[in-house]
Amino acid sequence: xxxxxxxLAAEPFTLQRRNPAGGxxxxxxxxxxxxxxxxxDVLLGSPAYLRHMATxxxxxxxxxxxxxxxxxAQAQHKELAAAYEHFGVSIHWLEPxxxxxxxxxxxxxxxxTPYGAVITAMANWWRRGENYAAIRAYEKLGIPLYDMVTxxxxxxxxxxxxxxxxxxxxxxxxxxxxxxxxxxxxWFEKEGWEVRLAFFDExxxxxxxxVVPIAPKLTAVCLACTEPGIVDxxxxxxxxxxxxxxxxxxxxGCNFMSLGRDRVIAPTASKSLIGQLKARGFEVAAxxxxxxxxxxxxxxxxxxxxxxxx
Numbered sequence: 001x002x003x004x005x006x007x008l009a010a011e012p013f014t015l016q017r018r019n020p021a022g023g024x025x026x027x028x029x030x031x032x033x034x035x036x037x038x039x040x041d042v043l044l045g046s047p048a049y050l051r052h053m054a055t056x057x058x059x060x061x062x063x064x065x066x067x068x069x070x071x072x073a074q075a076q077h078k079e080l081a082a083a084y085e086h087f088g089v090s091i092h093w094l095e096p097x098x099x100x101x102x103x104x105x106x107x108x109x110x111x112x113t114p115y116g117a118v119i120t121a122m123a124n125w126w127r128r129g130e131n132y133a134a135i136r137a138y139e140k141l142g143i144p145l146y147d148m149v150t151x152x153x154x155x156x157x158x159x160x161x162x163x164x165x166x167x168x169x170x171x172x173x174x175x176x177x178x179x180x181x182x183x184x185x186x187w188f189e190k191e192g193w194e195v196r197l198a199f200f201d202e203x204x205x206x207x208x209x210x211v212v213p214i215a216p217k218l219t220a221v222c223l224a225c226t227e228p229g230i231v232d233x234x235x236x237x238x239x240x241x242x243x244x245x246x247x248x249x250x251x252x253g254c255n256f257m258s259l260g261r262d263r264v265i266a267p268t269a270s271k272s273l274i275g276q277l278k279a280r281g282f283e284v285a286a287x288x289x290x291x292x293x294x295x296x297x298x299x300x301x302x303x304x305x306x307x308x309x310x
Contacts, residue, residue: 022190032308038260073292116146152179159208171206255298
């Protein structure tokens with residue numbers, strides 16, 4: 001089902017749009033140059049069949065100590081969707097399926113790029129069907145696929161567009177394997193992009209747990225768990241860093257969504273980040289994610305940017 005769909009001209013759908021030699025033509029109606037331009041269209045997954053499963057060390061810890069209250073989690077996701085609507089973002093929904101209990105994390109099963117969508121390769125066997133559901137969603141929307149990951153596992157939370165033509169690709173080994181990371185890196189290097197690989201302990205799941213762009217040349221980073229080389233690389237590119245405390249980061253406090261034009265949706269628990277953003281004049285929609293995030297992800301994990309205005 002699709003809500004608030006604009007009258008966008010459909011691109012011809014294809015399962016592989018990527019030019020193996022590079023030079024793939026950008027889409028005209030979908031995609032984005034970077035993750036800090038104004039968001040106009042987003043892909044969300046319904047929590048209708050959400051279950052709390054052991055997808056990471058963090059979700060297993062919550063499962064042992066205080067499992068997610070699914071009804072509250074579903075209500076929190078409804079508030080998240082309302083925040084997008086408040087900012088005028090068109091919401092497109094993955095079709096919910098009872099066999100896909102983690103589909104709410106719409107960033108994992110695909111990656112949107114200027115050239116079309118990349119279908120990822122999920123690590124957990126019970127999530128692999130999400131890739132097929134994502135293909136159906138893109139076909140329905142008329143968004144062609146750039147390509148599909150075939151070398152090892154790769155998940156969307158590890159594809160982090162830092163700025164136009166520059167991507168940080170995470171590799172924790174458990175959810176995104178080096179083989180998958182290098183395959184995707186090779187594709188974008190041929191397109192002329194700057195690609196930086198970030199290797200980290202699998203405990204941290206995806207790179208967007210600890211590094212997420214806020215605005216042009218402004219990036220939120222958990223300095224306590226991010227490799228210093230990555231921080232130096234960002235600073236070398238002229239990025240100012242807002243440090244998110246480790247405790248907040250482990251509660252998905254660095255996992256927020258930039259909407260462009262100094263607007264952000266962030267979890268209420270991320271008080272340090274919210275305070276620093278408001279001090280800079282940002283409009284922040286704070287949404288309680290405490291129960292739904294126990295199942296394994298945050299606001300950034302729950303959204304796939306489909307279109308951002310230049």
